[in-house]
Amino acid sequence: MPRISVQEAVFDLAAESAALAAGRHDIGGIASFVGICRADDGIAAMVLEHYPGMTEKALAGIAAEAERRWPLTGCTIIHRVGRLEPGAPIVLVLTASAHRSAALESCAFLIDWLKTGAPFWKREEFADGTTRWVEARAADAAATSRW
Amino acid sequence: MRILYFAWVRQKVGIAEEALSPPAEVRDVAGLIHWLSTRSPGHAEAFAQPKQIRAAVNQEFAQPDSLVAANDEIAFFPPVTGG
Numbered sequence: 722m723p724r725i726s727v728q729e730a731v732f733d734l735a736a737e738s739a740a741l742a743a744g745r746h747d748i749g750g751i752a753s754f755v756g757i758c759r760a761d762d763g764i765a766a767m768v769l770e771h772y773p774g775m776t777e778k779a780l781a782g783i784a785a786e787a788e789r790r791w792p793l794t795g796c797t798i799i800h801r802v803g804r805l806e807p808g809a810p811i812v813l814v815l816t817a818s819a820h821r822s823a824a825l826e827s828c829a830f831l832i833d834w835l836k837t838g839a840p841f842w843k844r845e846e847f848a849d850g851t852t853r854w855v856e857a858r859a860a861d862a863a864a865t866s867r868w
Numbered sequence: 869m870r871i872l873y874f875a876w877v878r879q880k881v882g883i884a885e886e887a888l889s890p891p892a893e894v895r896d897v898a899g900l901i902h903w904l905s906t907r908s909p910g911h912a913e914a915f916a917q918p919k920q921i922r923a924a925v926n927q928e929f930a931q932p933d934s935l936v937a938a939n940d941e942i943a944f945f946p947p948v949t950g951g
Contacts, residue, residue, distance in 0.1 A: 756951055769950070772874055772943060775927035800950060812951055832951060840924070840943075841950025842875035854876050857947035 723784035723796040727776050729803040732813050741795040741817045748794050750821045752828035754814040760807035764845045768852070769802045769811070772840035776800075779839040787816065787831050791823040798831065800841065833864040869938055871904070873914070874945035877921065880914035889938070897923045898932035900942060914944070922947055 724740075726732075734755060742748050758767050784796050795817035805811055814831045818824040843855040872885045894903045898918070905915040915921060923930045924943040936942055 770875060771950070772872070772924070772927070772945070775924055775943070778927055779929075836951035837948060838929075839950050840874065840945065840948050842946060843949045844875070854946065855949045857949055861951075 723781065723788070723798065725777055725780045725784065725797075726799045727771060727773075727780070727802060728799065729801060731801070731810060732799045734813060737797050737799065737813060737815055741797060741815055745794065747819055748817045749819045750824045751795075751815055751817045752821070752824035754812075754828050754832045755810050756812035756832070758805045758807050758809045758811055762845070763847070764807065765848045766804050766806045766846040767811070767855075768804050768844045768846055769800075770842050770844070771800075771802050775840050780835065783831060783834045783838055786834070787827045790830070791816075791818060791827040793818050793823065793827060796827070796831070798835065800835070800839070802841070804846070830868050833861075833868060836861045837865040869936065870941045872941065872943040874943065876946055877914045877944050880910055882908070882910040890936075894936065896932065896936060897925065897930050897934045897942070900936050901932075901944070904944075920946060 738751055741751055780798050784798060793816055797815040799813040801811050814828055816824045816828045845853045845855060869888050871888055873881045878884050890903050894900050901915050901918050905912050921944055925934050926941050
């Protein structure tokens with residue numbers, strides 16, 4: 722059962738990784754991706770909103786798809802919402818498997834699919850108080866379609 | 869019918885959600901967008917370019933020809949930008 726969480730609080734990579742491996746001896750590797758807020762165009766912060774209810778369902782659906790495609794022994798997706806400043810971690814994806822290829826490939830799959838398949842929206846906030854909605858990128862759609 | 873708006877769609881419409889009873893001829897997402905556009909200047913602005921709008925019916929991504937019914941939860945929003 723994947724662990725899915727949408728939360729304002731920061732996550733702990735080491736603790737989440739340890740939780741995936743706890744009490745098991747069939748895991749050969751855990752792959753991780755941590756998305757971090759960049760300071761593009763000198764933004765002061767990024768404000769993330771989502772669609773409560775649908776977001777969790779969409780993430781669970783994407784995790785289930787990864788479990789169909791790769792022999793995973795565990796999977797964690799944590800996505801933060803609210804106001805995040807440059808340098809702050811935004812998203813964590815962890816995948817555990819007996820072998821590295823399944824863990825690494827499914828981790829890349831999950832972050833690619835999550836970017837285009839879960840209802841999150843980012844708004845950039847500038848030092849002068851103005852804001853701008855982030856536009857969807859064609860490169861993200863292309864990254865999703867390669868799977 | 870419960871209608872939800874997110875991100876700049878919500879800002880332009882001016883509210884996050886509303887409960888509405890569209891006329892019977894509104895059968896699908898595209899028809900609902902067309903009808904909603906007539907409700908206020910904010911709605912009209914939000915839906916001015918339907919190709920920029922994404923929709924969900926009962927919390928599943930939907931298409932312009934996806935059917936809508938009286939008890940559905942319908943959401944409108946821009947293309948997603950998470951991750």
